[in-house]
Amino acid sequence: MSQPTELNIEHVARLARLRLTAEEEERFGRQLGEVLHHIEQLAKVDIDHVEPAAHAFPIFNIWAEDASQPALSVERALRNAPAQRDQMVVVPKVVD
Amino acid sequence: MSEIYHQSIGQLAAALSARRLSSVELTQAVIARTKAVEPLIHAFNSFDEAGALAEARASDSRRSAGQSRGLLEGIPVGLKDVIAVDGQPLTASSRILSNFVSPYDATVTQKLRRAGAVLWGRLNCDEFAMGSSTENSAFGPTSNPWDTKRVPGGSSGGSAAALAAGAAIATLGSDTGGSIRQPASFCGVVGIKPTYGLVSRYGLAAFASSLDQIGPMTRTVEDAATMLAAIAGHDERDSTSYSAVIPDYHARLIAPNRPHKLGIPREYFGAGLDPEVGAAVEKAIEYYRAQGCEVKPVSLPHTQYCLDTYYIIATAEASSNLARYDGVRYGMRAAEAADIDDLYARSRAEGFGAEVKRRIILGTYVLSSGYYDAFYLRAQKVRTLIREDFLKTYQEVDALITPTSPVPAFKLGEKSDPLAMYLCDIYTIGVNLAGLPAISVPCGFTASGLPIGMQLIGQPFKEADLLAAAHRYEQAHDWYKRHPSL
Known part of the structure; x- marks a missing residue:
């Protein structure tokens, strides 16, 4: 099982698209180190031949008809957009 | 009245x-x-x-x-x-x-x-x-x-x-x-x-x-x-x-x-239980017994692993679910962003509080390359054992208190x-x-x-x-x- 020291918080924050301050990196690193230390005891459990549970009551293959249905109007869908123009969401330039 | x-x-x-x-x-x-x-x-x-x-x-x-x-x-x-x-x-x-x-x-x-x-x-x-x-x-x-x-x-x-x-x-x-x-x-x-x-x-x-x-x-x-x-x-x-x-x-x-x-799962009446809380629940158990219910001790042996299993699975799912809050389609958007990646990272930094950030970090970590099997997959397997503990007790009792x-x-x-x-x-x-x-x-x-x-x-x-x-x-x-x- 991994050691808590392996938590490279700068790297993980980048993966999570989360900009942390230096103070947050230090504090969260310390707090999560304690949590990860607690979690290490899971290594003691014998999990050989145990199936993983993604859900308590696995349900498979829920199909829906591929039929058009009434949906949100453009106005409703865009009501919460931070910036919009011509029925589109505006974002910073993605492609040069 | x-x-x-x-x-x-x-x-x-x-x-x-x-x-x-x-x-x-x-x-x-x-x-x-x-x-x-x-x-x-x-x-x-x-x-x-x-x-x-x-x-x-x-x-x-x-x-x-x-x-x-x-x-x-x-x-x-x-x-x-x-x-x-x-x-x-x-x-x-x-x-x-x-x-x-x-x-x-x-x-x-x-x-x-x-x-x-x-x-x-x-x-x-x-x-x-x-x-x-x-x-x-x-x-x-x-x-x-x-x-x-x-x-x-x-x-x-x-x-x-x-x-x-x-x-x-x-x-x-x-x-x-x-x-x-x-x-x-x-x-x-x-x-x-x-x-x-x-x-x-x-x-x-x-x-x-x-x-x-x-x-x-x-x-x-x-x-x-x-x-x-x-x-x-x-x-x-x-x-x-x-x-x-x-x-x-x-x-x-x-x-x-x-x-x-x-x-009565014995793991739920151990160290850390406040005496007044324990006494009140014991009285309730006595009530059921007096009503003719059969009350028997049972065991949920993986109880001690619930907390860790939970904090891996819940934070993993949260890190994925909360990826949608990116400042684009809805929610807070950071005012000054150099590019789209900066917009995501700043909007999330400004919008989320400390506990949410901690859990996103933990959840991202347990799902990240090299750690998935050791944390997330292991937790899913322990989850199976925790669930089986409960289902086994239900072969003996109708409900737990x-x-x-x-x-x-x-x-x-x-x-x-x-x-x-x-x-x-x-x-x-x-x-x-x-x-x-x-x-x-x-x-x-x-x-x-x-x-x-x-x-x-x-x-x-x-x-x-x-x-x-x-x-x-x-x-x-x-x-x-x-x-x-x-």
């Missing part, structure tokens, strides 16, 4: 039906009570007085026309601020959604409307339901009506506090690791976490999708049956929705085949360390991992006047049995008749 805002759905439905009371009068009483207690408890993120009164008038008109929709007709019901109500704010108690207005109704919201309820208020909670005290709300904590220096529990603390204070007649909460049951126990009300899949999650701001369930918080067990009957049922918009017929919870409350064999929380309501600011806060949930999280139904029912008070709750844990989709067992206890104990003196 208590003030009308402290009465049960059952009592009020009778008064409304007999025309001794109108929904407008009841709603006005609840609004006035809300305004009186809100400066003391801060249970609400927002409320819409005009909207609620319009719904109350519509309810009174339906009743006059002989078109009452049932027991919830005209009853003001509060919703945790993670459940969508068309045209109303939904903040999840987060800055990142501080200006968000729901463009549609959650399925439970639609079902409450169809049952005639008056929707009253958006109730405070821990940010994105992550917490056990409602102190993680971006809009300030909620106080416990029984002692305003103490927390109401969490994450559905606003739902519990508003109900206990008379600022709603019933409420909805959501429960991912105990977020309905623990605040219910701290505030002296009933709270039920349904079996995973019984209640649709459509329109619930997702925290951990394999654990989240919406459920009612009420004054009495009978009211819980009324609310659960209104919101349960299959929904094709939730792919994990259960598709069987929902039993008549009311009729089954007094059914003769109520749970008879009760199991435990304390809901190891301690009564603690003081605001008392648990500043995240791990200490996580340990508050040790008796509730196993139920979510196993997907089981469980109910917290008031079972006494501490010497200093704080409510104590016991938890009954049932078999999958046997909410009717659970409600019947809880109702039996409640009929002989009138804890629910006490109200906080606010």
Whole structure:
């Protein structure tokens, strides 16, 4: 099982698209180190031949008809957009 | 007779039906009570007085026309601020959604409307339901009506506090690791976490999708049956929705085949259990024994691994679910961003609070390359063992009885360390991992006047049995008749 020291918080924050301050990196690193230390005891459990549970009551293959249905109007869908123009969401330039 | 805002759905439905009371009068009483207690408890993120009164008038008109929709007709019901109500704010108690207005109704919201309820208020909670005290709300904590220096529990603390204070007649909460049951126990009300899949999650701001369930918080067990009957049922918009017929919870409350064999999981009565809480639950167990129930000790040997398993699975799912808050289509957007990646990272940094950030980091870590097998996959396997523990006990007993929380309501600011806060949930999280139904029912008070709750844990989709067992206890104990003196 991994050691808590392996938590490279700068790297993980980048993966999570989360900009942390230096103070947050230090504090969260310390707090999560304690949590990860607690979690290490899971290594003691014998999990050989145990199936993983993604859900308590696995349900498979829920199909829906591929039929058009009434949906949100453009106005409703865009009501919460931070910036919009011509029925589109505006974002910073993605492609040069 | 208590003030009308402290009465049960059952009592009020009778008064409304007999025309001794109108929904407008009841709603006005609840609004006035809300305004009186809100400066003391801060249970609400927002409320819409005009909207609620319009719904109350519509309810009174339906009743006059002989078109009452049932027991919830005209009853003001509060919703945790993670459940969508068309045209109303939904903040999840987060800055990142501080200006968000729901463009549609959650399925439970639609079902409450169809049952005639008056929707009253958006109730405070821990940010994105992550917490056990409602102190993680971006809009300030909620106080416990029984002692305003103490927390109401969490994450559905606003739902519990508003109900206990008379600022709603019933409420909805959501429960991912105990977020309905623990605040219910701290505030002296009933709270039920349904079996995973019984209640649709459509329109619930997702925290951990394999654990989240919406459920009612009420004054009495009978009211819980009324609310659960209104919101349960299959929904094709939730792919994990259960598709069987929902039993008549009311009729089954007094059914003769109520749970008879009760199991006492020894792992739930160990170190860390407050003596007053333990004594109150023991008394409840004695009651069941005196009623002729067979009570026997059982063991859930993987209990000690529940907390760790939960914090891996819940944070992993949260890190994925909360990726949608990126400042693009809705929610807070950082003002100064160099490019699109910077916009994501800054918007999330400015919008999320500390606990949410911690959990996103932990969840991202346990899912990241090189750690997935050691943490996430291992936790999923331990989850299987935890679930099997419960299912094995049900070969011997009908239901389990435990304390809901190891301690009564603690003081605001008392648990500043995240791990200490996580340990508050040790008796509730196993139920979510196993997907089981469980109910917290008031079972006494501490010497200093704080409510104590016991938890009954049932078999999958046997909410009717659970409600019947809880109702039996409640009929002989009138804890629910006490109200906080606010």
